[in-house]
Amino acid sequence: MNSAILNSSIFELIDSLDMPSFLLESNLSPLYMNKKACSFYSLSSAYDFNLDKLLVPHNNVPLTELFKKALIKPHVLFDTTVHKKAKIKDQVCIITKMQLGNQVYFFLGLLDDDFFKSYKELQSKRNYYESEYQRALLKQIKLLQDDLSHIEIENNLFVDSFFMPLDTVSGDMYETIDLGNGDYLFYIIDAMGKGMSASFTAMQTSACIKNSSSHSIGFRELVELFLGFVHTILLDNEILSIILIHFTPIKEKLEIANFGMPSLLMQQNQTVHNFYATNPPISQYTKTANIDTVSTKGLDKLMLYSDGVNELITKSNELYDDYLEDDFKRSNTLKEFFIYRDEKIIKNRDDVSAIYIRFFQDNNLIKQRFSTKSSIDEIGLCAKEIKQFLFKMGVKEDVLIEISFLINELMMNSLEHGNYGISSEQKEKLISNKDYAAYLLQMEKENINKKINVCISYYFIEDTILLKITIGDEGKGFKVSKYFKNLEVMEDKTFNGRGVVMVKEFSDGIYYNKQGNIVTIVKTIYKG
Amino acid sequence: MELSINSNQVFVTGYVEGIEDSNSVMNALNSVIKNSKGGVVSLVLEEAFVIPSSLIGLLLEIKENYEHEIEILAKNEKLITLMKRLNLIDVLNIKKI
Numbered sequence: 001m002n003s004a005i006l007n008s009s010i011f012e013l014i015d016s017l018d019m020p021s022f023l024l025e026s027n028l029s030p031l032y033m034n035k036k037a038c039s040f041y042s043l044s045s046a047y048d049f050n051l052d053k054l055l056v057p058h059n060n061v062p063l064t065e066l067f068k069k070a071l072i073k074p075h076v077l078f079d080t081t082v083h084k085k086a087k088i089k090d091q092v093c094i095i096t097k098m099q100l101g102n103q104v105y106f107f108l109g110l111l112d113d114d115f116f117k118s119y120k121e122l123q124s125k126r127n128y129y130e131s132e133y134q135r136a137l138l139k140q141i142k143l144l145q146d147d148l149s150h151i152e153i154e155n156n157l158f159v160d161s162f163f164m165p166l167d168t169v170s171g172d173m174y175e176t177i178d179l180g181n182g183d184y185l186f187y188i189i190d191a192m193g194k195g196m197s198a199s200f201t202a203m204q205t206s207a208c209i210k211n212s213s214s215h216s217i218g219f220r221e222l223v224e225l226f227l228g229f230v231h232t233i234l235l236d237n238e239i240l241s242i243i244l245i246h247f248t249p250i251k252e253k254l255e256i257a258n259f260g261m262p263s264l265l266m267q268q269n270q271t272v273h274n275f276y277a278t279n280p281p282i283s284q285y286t287k288t289a290n291i292d293t294v295s296t297k298g299l300d301k302l303m304l305y306s307d308g309v310n311e312l313i314t315k316s317n318e319l320y321d322d323y324l325e326d327d328f329k330r331s332n333t334l335k336e337f338f339i340y341r342d343e344k345i346i347k348n349r350d351d352v353s354a355i356y357i358r359f360f361q362d363n364n365l366i367k368q369r370f371s372t373k374s375s376i377d378e379i380g381l382c383a384k385e386i387k388q389f390l391f392k393m394g395v396k397e398d399v400l401i402e403i404s405f406l407i408n409e410l411m412m413n414s415l416e417h418g419n420y421g422i423s424s425e426q427k428e429k430l431i432s433n434k435d436y437a438a439y440l441l442q443m444e445k446e447n448i449n450k451k452i453n454v455c456i457s458y459y460f461i462e463d464t465i466l467l468k469i470t471i472g473d474e475g476k477g478f479k480v481s482k483y484f485k486n487l488e489v490m491e492d493k494t495f496n497g498r499g500v501v502m503v504k505e506f507s508d509g510i511y512y513n514k515q516g517n518i519v520t521i522v523k524t525i526y527k528g
Numbered sequence: 529m530e531l532s533i534n535s536n537q538v539f540v541t542g543y544v545e546g547i548e549d550s551n552s553v554m555n556a557l558n559s560v561i562k563n564s565k566g567g568v569v570s571l572v573l574e575e576a577f578v579i580p581s582s583l584i585g586l587l588l589e590i591k592e593n594y595e596h597e598i599e600i601l602a603k604n605e606k607l608i609t610l611m612k613r614l615n616l617i618d619v620l621n622i623k624k625i
Contacts (some may be wrong), residue, residue, distance in 0.1 A: 499581035
């Protein structure tokens with residue numbers, strides 16, 4: 001069939017359409033338009049049609065980009081403002097790629113008013129539900145009590161957590177609670193099902209545990225109280241899995257109540273142990289609980305997690321569970337664990353929650369201490385001195401630049417927010433009024449003798465070298481858990497607050513002491 | 529890190545590491561702003577994969593308080609990814625070169 005015949009049949013097709021329609025060549029020059037388009041735009045010929053003058057996409061995407069998208073997707077719908085004479089009208093357009101023989105054409109059509117109405121209605125419903133789900137997730141995160149993530153809970157004992165719902169709201173829930181007197185409670189709930197209903201069960205259960213844990217009762221009593229409550233909220237055929245651990249580091253004692261959750265992984269003196277569930281998932285009929293007590297002597301790390309972490313298929317079509325223990329063993333932090341895991345899996349199929357507790361034994365290490373006064377110049381000099389030390393220790397150039405960036409960011413934080421005591425809100429205001437530089441000079445005069453102390457520890461763990469950098473200031477500190485909770489919902493246009501996000505990105509873990517005036521970052525710098 | 533200025537463009541080669549580097553870039557940007565009447569001020573980053581938060585603050589300040597438009601032209605894909613993560617691509621007009 002020659003191109004003239006092809007063209008004539010496509011022209012006929014466009015003529016038969018009940019909407020303003022155009023046929024464009026692959027270079028976007030107009031080739032043909034139907035009568036509807038002719039009267040809609042008051043054009044006498046398709047050649048008078050100027051895309052950029054007549055259509056302005058609402059999302060600021062250039063029209064040429066939308067046409068490029070049509071080469072990949074069969075249909076591209078987009079909102080536009082149509083300039084018709086002096087009037088401007090909102091409209092929905094469709095672009096479709098058409099291939100006739102070897103020639104590529106684009107079809108461009110303005111959809112009719114009925115379609116426009118339904119499309120707008122659907123769009124507004126979608127926006128409503130998206131914003132409602134987003135609020136529900138924020139509420140779930142707000143309700144979640146995470147006292148201990150990013151905290152050094154005892155000397156050299158660091159806690160990390162990870163929580164990623166598959167739906168916007170989740171049937172998984174985790175909490176980390178400081179019970180006081182060196183006692184800590186950690187738990188992960190996995191309520192049956194996904195989405196809203198599972199989320200209600202998880203939230204009610206966690207409210208009960210939170211409430212019970214505030215009454216200074218023993219672990220067994222807490223578990224029994226919680227079991228009694230769960231009976232009242234579970235439906236006939238519903239079940240709930242949960243792992244609770246009560247950790248007393250000073251006594252090297254761990255109590256575990258595991259109801260149908262995956263095993264707790266614990267590495268002691270380089271050996272990994274699995275502590276499997278000793279209770280079935282909780283149903284309406286569960287009456288008793290088995291609680292295991294284990295010693296944490298020689299603890300390197302432990303991890304509790306939901307089945308979304310291990311029950312999935314790898315890229316090579318195997319069960320990820322078979323790799324879990326190895327990835328746990330070679331990881332130094334939770335972030336590292338998830339890097340190894342995510343290299344293997346295709347995508348998450350369930351809610352994912354994990355809590356990771358890491359202890360760094362004070363052996364097999366080299367330590368070097370640095371100290372500086374509270375001035376920007378002194379900090380710069382100290383950071384250079386540290387960089388030279390790391391260079392001498394053989395840290396490679398690319399890693400050295402990352403570490404140097406991390407040290408500079410954290411020392412500046414210690415100076416501004418620690419020793420100078422400038423709050424984020426105050427800094428924002430000072431910058432906004434262009435008074436910040438002068439205020440820093442004034443603070444320098446008043447606080448020059450306050451110290452910022454840096455300790456670099458070099459750990460040799462099996463065939464790995466791990467760097468632990470601790471920076472302390474003389475400031476009052478801050479509420480760490482609240483800060484990290486708010487970090488994710490930061491405004492785009494505030495002048496400050498991005499340093500810690502970037503530190504999280506380039507380090508393998510960031511932790512503060514409970515007071516918030518000593519920060520520790522860890523980074524694996526060599527893997528054998 | 530090395531700096532050069534050409535009209536309204538500040539070119540940075542190497543890495544913007546510490547406070548000293550941040551201050552140098554800030555001074556260069558301030559001098560461009562002082563010597564020009566409005567228009568677009570470009571910060572061209574050849575190698576940098578990260579920029580200190582203090583420098584991000586200054587760039588936002590320029591955008592907020594001066595008549596000048598600001599744009600960052602970055603070569604390193606890692607920097608673009610990080611800026612996306614910080615929701616700064618549109619705010620600071622960051623483009624890949």
